[in-house]
Amino acid sequence: MSLTLLVTMLLAFAFSISIAVAIGGSAILGIALFDPERLILAPKEMFTAIDKFPLAAIPFFILAGNLMETGGISRRLVDFAKSLVGGVQGGLPMTCVLTCMIFAAVSGSSVATTFAIGAILIPALIKHGYPTPYAAALQATSAELGVIIPPSIPMILFGVSAEVSIGELFIAGVVPGLLIGCALMLFVHLYCRWKGWGLTDGEGRLGVGTATVKAGFALLMPVIILGGIYGGIFTPTEASVVAVFYALIVGLFIHRELTWADLVPVFKKSVVSSAVIMFIIANAGLFAFLITRAGVPDAIGGWLSEVLQSPFWFLLGVNAALFLIGMFIETSAAIIVLAPILVPVARHFGIDPVHFGMIMVVNLALGMITPPFGVNLFAACTVAKISLDRIIGHLLPFVAVIIGCLMLITYIPSISLTLRDIVYAPAVVAPAPGPAPAIGPQ
DSSP: OOHHHHHHHHHHHTTTTOOHHHHHHHHHHHHHHHOOOGGGGHHHHHHHOOOOOOGGGHHHHHHHHHHHHHTTHHHHHHHHHHHHHHTTTTHHHHHHHHHHHHHHHHOOOHHHHOOOOOHHHHHHHHHHHHHHHHHHHHHHHHHGGGSSSSOOOOHHHHHHTTTOOHHHHHTTHHHHHHHHHHHHHHHHHHHHHHHTTTTTTTOOOOOHHHHHHTTTTEEEEEEEHHHHHTTTTSSSHHHHHHHHHHHIIIIIIIIIIOOOGGGGHHHHHHHHHHHHHHHHHHHHHHHHHHHHHHTTHHHHHHHHHHHHHHHHHHHHHHHHHHHHHHHOHHHHHHHHHHHHHHHHHHHHHHHHHHHHHHHHHHHGGGGGGSSSOOHHHHHHHHHHOOOGGGGGGHHHHHHHHHHHHHHHHHOOTHHHHHHHHHHTTTOOOOOOOOOOOOSOOO
């Protein structure tokens, strides 16, 4: 059955069938061919895959992001970020990265970040003389931070799939997100100086004090959400509901840029986005159940343990595989299918599952900005009104920067774990016994 599942899924991908239908269809076909009397397993396992309390956070974070975009919170965050970094050459691209970092601390979604921030900054970048393909590539890449800086929908999915604390994953994502964000800002500053772009980026820039006052309620939002999670006031799932109510109150009654008439299209847009993600999760859950039942995870784990004899080579092999997989399979589906397979092997090598979760999330997030299925690319191209092929040349340097950061995150576990250990020190449970966790060639 396993071979049939794989071949059917790959053929579906080749014919450009949607990810969810390809995964779910191959699973249902496998049951129909090899065990037709148990087709009832399909709806049962699909329901089981989404019948998890932490997954309730996904639609609420998506709704919060859309409310922020419509209610003027996004624009105020842009003005605030520009007041901090917009005064230097290349300040507008740096503003794009910094704004996405702040917005990511609430939305949890890279696609929501692309549309919310890109709708403001892509036209601004073009107006200041930046090439349209560069503006789109920059926005798509910066929005990737939406799934790395907590809260993060892929981290929630990894936590559910691998049975790892979502709170620990969130706190572990802070430093890797800051590392990637700062690396991107440094790169765009140097790149713009080399190209001679951005000499007028400071035009229309507000003072730091003025911008901070105007963005006060917007900046308070991530403080409330993350502070509440780490302070034990509410769970990550409950935090998503708090984010929605906060965005509603600020948009309707404080900024007054969100009207009651706006709520219907905002809710409709959020429902459609949430339904797409949940449909992928349901189908991926069925697929994961079947391959687990067939013993595929154990077989792969045993093979990896035999072939890759050290943590160094295991992580290198996993990174190479995840990079290729992320180019063809949507991030959420890849995490749900692969996390239960790879996490036990990582534990065998003495790798902390929270650290491994950061590696998976950062690596698979690259799939959002790599063809052919990079969702951020399509979103950014939609906003910029250009074709995908035009941004590839500008995209490659950004991908190289993130890969460099990924290697640091992979082989320096303290980047992910130091803050986690400080916050969760009493509750952290040591990984399962295995070889020494030192990561290096052996």
